[in-house]
Amino acid sequence: MAETNTNPQTLWWAVARSEEVTNAKPINVDLGDQPVVLWRDADGVARALEDRCPHRRAPLSLGCVLGNGMIQCGYHGWTYEGETGHLKDIPNLKSTQKFPPLYRAKSYAVAESGGFVRISENPAATQPAVIAAALPLSGTEQVSLTHSEFLNALYDDPALVIAIRGVRFTPYLATELIEANGRLVMERNCQWAGPRWPAPFIPEFPASLLISTEPETGESKLIVRDADFKELLRVILAPVPGSRGVTQVRWRAKLASHRPGIMAKVMGTGAPFEILSAVDGAALRVLRPSVSVHAEALRQGIIDRRTASSQAA
Amino acid sequence: MLETVQTTSHDDDILANAMKPANFQKAVNNWVPHDIALKDAWFPLAHSFAVEAKPVRRSVYSQPFYLWRENGVAVASEFHPNDSERSSKSIYSDASGRYPVLERYGYVWGWYGNPANADPVHLPSIPYLPEEGNLPQHMLGTVRFDCCAPLSLENLIDLTHADFLHADVVGDEKMDKEVVEVFHDSETITMVRSCTNKSVAPIMKRFGGVKDDVQQVRQVIRIYLRSHAAIAYGRFSPGDNVQLFHPCVPETRDRTRLDYTMNTSNVKKSNPFRYLMPKASYKVSRQDSYMTSPQSPRYMNPEKRKDLHSPLDEAGQKYRVLMQALAERQAHGDFSYRDNVSADCSDIIGYDGK
Numbered sequence: 001m002a003e004t005n006t007n008p009q010t011l012w013w014a015v016a017r018s019e020e021v022t023n024a025k026p027i028n029v030d031l032g033d034q035p036v037v038l039w040r041d042a043d044g045v046a047r048a049l050e051d052r053c054p055h056r057r058a059p060l061s062l063g064c065v066l067g068n069g070m071i072q073c074g075y076h077g078w079t080y081e082g083e084t085g086h087l088k089d090i091p092n093l094k095s096t097q098k099f100p101p102l103y104r105a106k107s108y109a110v111a112e113s114g115g116f117v118r119i120s121e122n123p124a125a126t127q128p129a130v131i132a133a134a135l136p137l138s139g140t141e142q143v144s145l146t147h148s149e150f151l152n153a154l155y156d157d158p159a160l161v162i163a164i165r166g167v168r169f170t171p172y173l174a175t176e177l178i179e180a181n182g183r184l185v186m187e188r189n190c191q192w193a194g195p196r197w198p199a200p201f202i203p204e205f206p207a208s209l210l211i212s213t214e215p216e217t218g219e220s221k222l223i224v225r226d227a228d229f230k231e232l233l234r235v236i237l238a239p240v241p242g243s244r245g246v247t248q249v250r251w252r253a254k255l256a257s258h259r260p261g262i263m264a265k266v267m268g269t270g271a272p273f274e275i276l277s278a279v280d281g282a283a284l285r286v287l288r289p290s291v292s293v294h295a296e297a298l299r300q301g302i303i304d305r306r307t308a309s310s311q312a313a
Numbered sequence: 314m315l316e317t318v319q320t321t322s323h324d325d326d327i328l329a330n331a332m333k334p335a336n337f338q339k340a341v342n343n344w345v346p347h348d349i350a351l352k353d354a355w356f357p358l359a360h361s362f363a364v365e366a367k368p369v370r371r372s373v374y375s376q377p378f379y380l381w382r383e384n385g386v387a388v389a390s391e392f393h394p395n396d397s398e399r400s401s402k403s404i405y406s407d408a409s410g411r412y413p414v415l416e417r418y419g420y421v422w423g424w425y426g427n428p429a430n431a432d433p434v435h436l437p438s439i440p441y442l443p444e445e446g447n448l449p450q451h452m453l454g455t456v457r458f459d460c461c462a463p464l465s466l467e468n469l470i471d472l473t474h475a476d477f478l479h480a481d482v483v484g485d486e487k488m489d490k491e492v493v494e495v496f497h498d499s500e501t502i503t504m505v506r507s508c509t510n511k512s513v514a515p516i517m518k519r520f521g522g523v524k525d526d527v528q529q530v531r532q533v534i535r536i537y538l539r540s541h542a543a544i545a546y547g548r549f550s551p552g553d554n555v556q557l558f559h560p561c562v563p564e565t566r567d568r569t570r571l572d573y574t575m576n577t578s579n580v581k582k583s584n585p586f587r588y589l590m591p592k593a594s595y596k597v598s599r600q601d602s603y604m605t606s607p608q609s610p611r612y613m614n615p616e617k618r619k620d621l622h623s624p625l626d627e628a629g630q631k632y633r634v635l636m637q638a639l640a641e642r643q644a645h646g647d648f649s650y651r652d653n654v655s656a657d658c659s660d661i662i663g664y665d666g667k
Contacts, residue, residue, distance in 0.1 A: 052611070054620065087621070
């Protein structure tokens with residue numbers, strides 16, 4: 001999990017893509033070391049509980065979703081309602097008894113928009129801003145880097161963690177990492193893939209990659225633009241810290257339908273965007289921290305000002 | 314005969330105190346089964362047929378047990394006979410590194426604890442296994458669990474789990490009535506589950522010739538606490554009785570070996586159930602592991618949050634308390650048996666020899 005933040009319980013983490021959460025089978029995700037089970041209830045509303053039956057600590061994600069939308073532990077059949085986590089049934093008891101309020105699983109607040117299911121540890125957390133439309137392309141990868149290491153690699157050498165069809169990242173920045181509107185923003189010059197003059201000898205770059213990161217969750221917007229400032233690809237990338245230092249990265253993307261130029265059109269052949277699940281350790285080890293050197297100080301500065309602002313309010 | 318440490322009045326009171334309501338709940342919620350390693354017990358380390366002239370390796374709490382036969386007699390040693398660089402021996406074997414060993418019910422049993430205290434009188438009673446063994450090998454099998462032995466046994470003694478995990482083998486939770494009774498002494502716990510008009514076990518319906526939709530079921534689980542061994546005896550009407558011996562040898566604190574015997578010699582030779590039921594353990598054990606494997610690490614350390622319980626958990630709760638009472642008694646230096654585990658328990662489990 002991000003090392004520092006204003007109040008971790010109020011953050012919203014994109015722990016799943018909408019299509020990953022169904023009423024057919026619960027799924028397991030992590031929020032840091034905390035396992036979480038997700039499913040959809042009978043109304044299609046995404047629900048999130050701690051992935052741990054309070055009865056005998058078995059993962060609820062190994063159970064099933066009942067027709068009434070509740071989740072049933074696969075071990076002894078204890079059945080929980082999703083919104084509050086209250087225990088509703090122990091089938092073998094053969095009674096309709098009500099259970100005391102203590103009999104509940106830990107629940108999470110859930111918000112869904114833009115094709116992401118987000119959860120917050122604080123059930124009373126203010127709902128996040130609604131994202132109207134979901135970008136059509138999407139994927140999920142589990143990356144063997146911690147949350148901060150993943151973001152630092154993204155800043156210092158994106159080619160270690162992402163690939164964009166037809167695009168080669170250069171070491172040359174159009175904008176170093178700065179704060180803009182409460183986000184961490186940078187822009188990197190790019191070349192088209194294929195035989196090209198080496199980047200140090202290029203007077204004008206044909207494209208750029210803008211990265212704009214929410215400082216607390218690391219959720220980032222990536223935009224590839226051509227030299228005419230035309231948007232070619234837009235990606236929302238949501239890294240979430242998981243167990244054992246793994247970062248779960250979900251993303252959604254949209255490739256512009258009209259892309260002038262042959263190389264821009266090449267972006268549409270095959271998958272235009274992917275997260276690399278395997279990181280080149282040899283390259284990562286010798287990667288000099290450059291952009292990321294100031295990232296933590298910038299991030300902390302934004303968070304401190306947010307904290308001061310919320311306390312003043 | 315058994316040599317025991319002189320006990321104190323405090324030790325005598327441990328179980329009685331543990332059963333007092335306040336202490337009982339405290340013990341139930343202080344359950345860290347990985348920390349319990351009971352000593353002075355016979356463990357069924359191997360099926361007799363598996364022990365031959367060539368040594369086989371077993372473990373109890375990581376303590377090595379090499380088993381082989383010398384002139385047809387089973388022996389157990391903490392050293393492999395080819396081990397030329399023997400490290401210092403443990404306190405669990407004699408001067409030559411040999412453990413007390415005996416052979417009964419088709420198993421080679423090794424004593425884990427003070428060798429001076431080893432006595433056949435502490436061998437669990439298993440009424441439906443012939444003392445001389447010799448059951449056909451299709452009734453025997455080995456499965457392993459990626460979990461600690463007490464959790465495996467806690468799983469077994471709460472049979473409501475079977476209605477969910479093993480519904481496709483032994484039937485689901487649909488029934489008219491369920492009554493669970495629990496009995497215990499200082500060395501054993503016995504759970505009797507009586508089900509009225511329970512949905513028929515699919516394996517009996519498909520392969521056992523049972524045509525009805527419901528059956529009357531009386532299932533008994535009796536656990537010998539120290540030996541981590543359980544009797545699972547089921548009477549089904551209509552249907553054939555199920556006679557399973559279910560030892561859970563703690564090879565390490567978090568891994569369990571189960572050399573089981575499913576004695577189906579009571580079933581007609583022409584009935585496929587006789588041959589298939591023993592093999593159901595391969596499926597059932599994987600279903601159990603599906604839950605107990607992820608469950609086990611969550612019981613490795615003390616946990617502030619208490620487990621929630623239902624009235625159906627009485628047997629599991631008592632098992633937790635009894636195990637902790639035994640562990641506490643052993644921590645005080647009392648390794649004696651207060652109750653006789655080798656006395657015939659046919660009446661207790663309702664076994665009539667058929």
